[in-house]
Amino acid sequence: MVTPSPSAARRRAGPPGPLSGVRVLDLSAYIAGPYGCTLLADQGADVIKIEPPDGDNLRTYPSTLQAESRAFIGVNRSKRGIVLDLKQPDALARLLRLVREADVLVHNFRPSVPKRLGISFEQLTAINPRLIYCAVTGYGETGPMKDKAGYDQVLQTFAGMCALQGKRGGAPEIIYGSVVDYYAAALLAGGVASALYERERSGLGQYVGVSLLRSALTMQSARLIWAGGEPLDIGRDMRSGGVTGIHPAREGHLYISANTPRFWKALCEKTGLGDLTDDPRYDTVRKRAQHAGEIVPRLHAALAARSALEWEALFGDEVPCAAARKVEDMFDHPQVLAEDMIGTIEHAVIGPYRGVTRPIKFGRTPGPSPFGAPGLGQDSATVLGAEGWPDQGA
Numbered sequence: 001m002v003t004p005s006p007s008a009a010r011r012r013a014g015p016p017g018p019l020s021g022v023r024v025l026d027l028s029a030y031i032a033g034p035y036g037c038t039l040l041a042d043q044g045a046d047v048i049k050i051e052p053p054d055g056d057n058l059r060t061y062p063s064t065l066q067a068e069s070r071a072f073i074g075v076n077r078s079k080r081g082i083v084l085d086l087k088q089p090d091a092l093a094r095l096l097r098l099v100r101e102a103d104v105l106v107h108n109f110r111p112s113v114p115k116r117l118g119i120s121f122e123q124l125t126a127i128n129p130r131l132i133y134c135a136v137t138g139y140g141e142t143g144p145m146k147d148k149a150g151y152d153q154v155l156q157t158f159a160g161m162c163a164l165q166g167k168r169g170g171a172p173e174i175i176y177g178s179v180v181d182y183y184a185a186a187l188l189a190g191g192v193a194s195a196l197y198e199r200e201r202s203g204l205g206q207y208v209g210v211s212l213l214r215s216a217l218t219m220q221s222a223r224l225i226w227a228g229g230e231p232l233d234i235g236r237d238m239r240s241g242g243v244t245g246i247h248p249a250r251e252g253h254l255y256i257s258a259n260t261p262r263f264w265k266a267l268c269e270k271t272g273l274g275d276l277t278d279d280p281r282y283d284t285v286r287k288r289a290q291h292a293g294e295i296v297p298r299l300h301a302a303l304a305a306r307s308a309l310e311w312e313a314l315f316g317d318e319v320p321c322a323a324a325r326k327v328e329d330m331f332d333h334p335q336v337l338a339e340d341m342i343g344t345i346e347h348a349v350i351g352p353y354r355g356v357t358r359p360i361k362f363g364r365t366p367g368p369s370p371f372g373a374p375g376l377g378q379d380s381a382t383v384l385g386a387e388g389w390p391d392q393g394a
Contacts, residue, residue, distance in 0.1 A: 012078075017044025017367025022196065024048070025098055026079065027107040027119075029056040031152070031181035032212065033136040034075045036188025037106055041078035042358050043193075044367045045104075048383055049079040050095065052086070055376045067349050073373045074355060077345060081374025082383050086117050094384060099124050099131065104192055108136040110147045121207045132195045134188060134208040141209055150212045152181045159216035164223070164237055184215035242292030243267070244285075246324065247300060252308030253324040259285045266318040271302040347372030 012020075022045040026037040034049070034056070041047040049056075056072060063070040084091040096118075099105060105124060107114065114120040114135070121133045135141065138150015153174050156162050161180075162172035191208045199205060217224060226232060243264075246255045258267040261283075268277045276295065282288050288295060303311060308323035315321050330336050331354055343357035350372075357370050 012044070012046070012368035012371075014366075014368035016365050017042070018362055018365045019193070019196075020044035020365070020368070022046065022103045023101065024104040024106065024192075025050060025095075025102045027105065027109075028136055029108060030058050031071075031075055031178050032184040032210070032215075033106050033108040033188065034058070035182060035185035036134075036136070036192070036210070037079065038075060038077055039185060039189035039359065040104070040192060042367060042370065043189075043360065043362075044365070047079040048098070048379070049076060049081045049374055050084050051081065051376060053083055055083075059376070065350060068347070073347060073350070073353070076373035077355070078368075078370045079374055080379035080383055081377060082380040083377035086119070092118055095119070096124075096127060098383075100128055102128065102131060103196065104132040104134065106134045106136065106188065106192070110149065111135070111137060111141050112147050125205060129204055130199060131205040132192055132199065132208060133205065134192055134195075134210065136184065136188060137209070137211045139213045140211045152178045152212065155180050155212040155216045159213065159220070160223075161216060161220065168237075180212050180216045180219070183219055184210055184212055187215055187218070242289045242296055243299065247296075247303055249303045249308040249311055249323075250306055254303065254308040254311050255322050255324065257320040263319055264288070266315070270314060270319065271299065273298060273302060343370065345370050345372050348375055348378065 024037055024040050024045050024047040026047050026049045028034050037047050058072045059069050061069050061071050084095055086092050125131055139145040139148055165175050166173040188210045195206055195208050244257050246253050258264045265277050268274050276282055281291055312323045336342055342354055344352050345355050346352050
């Protein structure tokens with residue numbers, strides 16, 4: 001457990017955000033719940049991360065940082081942190097004391113667990129009827145799979161994402177980057193914000209349910225269309241095929257999207273393939289996909305004349321494209337810097353680091369400056385002391 005420094009209160013510095021004054025109790029672990037709460041913190045909410053004595057398991061994930069988990073730091077910025085062992089009566093009493101003054105509580109326990117711990121929706125809203133209670137689950141609150149543990153790539157595989165990600169006729173493939181978790185985090189932040197807005201009208205809190213299954217299916221809403229009278233087993237792959245995709249250049253790779261007539265014409269002209277522009281065999285996206293075997297070899301031969309970065313500059317605004325970059329290139333990319341997406345954040349252990357700051361831009365209430373993720377129990381003394389409890393590392 002981290003010994004609090006004199007500045008352990010870590011008050012938010014800078015302008016208010018749209019959620020300033022809102023207090024969030026974050027009991028969740030891993031990515032979906034914690035990052036959803038971070039999105040609330042980015043908008044000014046006072047988020048208190050509540051961990052068991054062993055801490056969020058994300059703290060133990062592999063990391064090239066020697067003293068901390070890179071994943072934990074990235075997912076939990078701008079939170080204060082305390083430790084409570086909810087299996088102990090004293091610790092539960094402390095949590096319930098915090099609940100009385102909280103606006104939002106978020107957890108990612110399986111549906112059978114909260115009541116056993118004494119923190120179900122019914123138990124907590126009896127204490128605070130204005131509480132927004134958000135539960136993040138793997139498969140939802142009901143049904144035969146409700147108590148199964150859910151993780152990002154498990155749900156990707158279950159919900160059909162991996163089957164469609166793989167090459168046609170090939171094995172399923174994982175989509176790396178925890179896309180289901182991060183989309184669930186966005187659903188959490190949006191759902192909680194909507195519930196807070198509704199509370200201003202009704203004066204009452206409510207239950208907000210977010211699941212990785214809902215996230216995985218919502219991400220595929222354009223695929224999950226089954227019209228009456230059509231067979232169930234049909235092609236649902238929305239990839240344009242052929243021209244649209246990643247292509248090799250003389251050096252590096254380039255993603256090209258030229259689906260509209262204007263962009264298709266510009267691509268042909270700039271690559272010296274002007275004869276393809278008015279060919280009726282290629283005048284729609286569907287036709288170009290059907291004739292990819294004729295178009296793509298000529299496109300690749302043309303792209304071999306320049307590097308991916310050179311093509312990106314040549315295409316400019318006329319052909320949507322991007323040279324394939326490493327994520328490290330984003331730290332100093334002019335567009336990222338111009339949008340103020342990366343800032344310097346102070347962390348108690350690793351010191352200052354550069355990372356993502358505010359993902360949403362608000363003109364009048366941009367929100368306070370971010371600060372580093374908490375060490376385990378870093379703010380127990382200040383948070384629990386403010387509630388009238390001596391800090392005993394419960």
